[in-house]
Amino acid sequence: MTAVRVHHPRAVRRHDGGPADLTARLIGQRVSGTGRRGKYLWLELSDGSALVVHLGMSGQMLLGPVPKTDHVRIAVLLDDGTPLSFVDQRTFGSWMLADMLTVDGTAVPQPVAHLARDPLDPCFDADAVVKVLRGKHSEIKRQLLDQTVVSGIGNIYADEALWRAQINGARIATSLTRKQLRAVLDAAAEVMSEALHQGGTSFDSLYVNVNGESGYFDRALDVYGREGQACRRCGTVVRREKFMNRSSFYCPACQPRPRSPRSRAQ
DNA sequence: CTGCGCACCTGAATGC
């Protein structure tokens, strides 16, 4: 990298040294590899450190001409003259530099070390995750969103996986069988894989791929965002309720709510 | 340890 410009300091808020330190340490480095775990990705650098990137809600890493948008947060010039831009409208994304560590036989940057493997990781061990889930007396959806249990699953794909497995997200994981928990994890892997092949989930023009194209997976969503519409499996009206300051969508017939009083009763 | 509520941010959608 021959030049680095941080246009918006918020984009490096998670980097300890701030914009000046990040810039100084990036210049002169070469990219020696790439990696990803859950919602984090990273570029391995020639000095052994890693540039860790989280795209947040709307972040993009773009190679080629700097786009004409107000949302370019960081601009880099690579050695061959190609610009690399970090574009992020909603500014939940960030860059940081970190050292690599070896965890469970895999080298990952330090800020990623606490994350569990994601369902698309070749080393993902579903049975081990089922054990973790069964060991916690907490709601299954809460655990699906806990990146230290299984990474890469957000609110939308959690709802989709639970719908496929016909499990209500408010069920306490300890009350579910190994088979049911395994079904939820398998469904999550399926949903993520299908979404990936369709270019992700786009609700509006913000969510586009590196070529500026929308993903099509939102058209394939079975339950998320379908409040008041018929369940695609049984026709019952899909419900929505508040959960962890987010929305949960579910079919009350296919995914019956737990009876236990510990759940969030209305 | 676990849960809970909130801040962070922007722009689209909705309300008055």
Add this chain to the structure above:
DNA sequence: TGCATTCAGGTGCGCA
């Protein structure tokens, strides 16, 4: 018409 409010998402923090 215009201003105010609500909402969505992932992460991480302080506090119970």
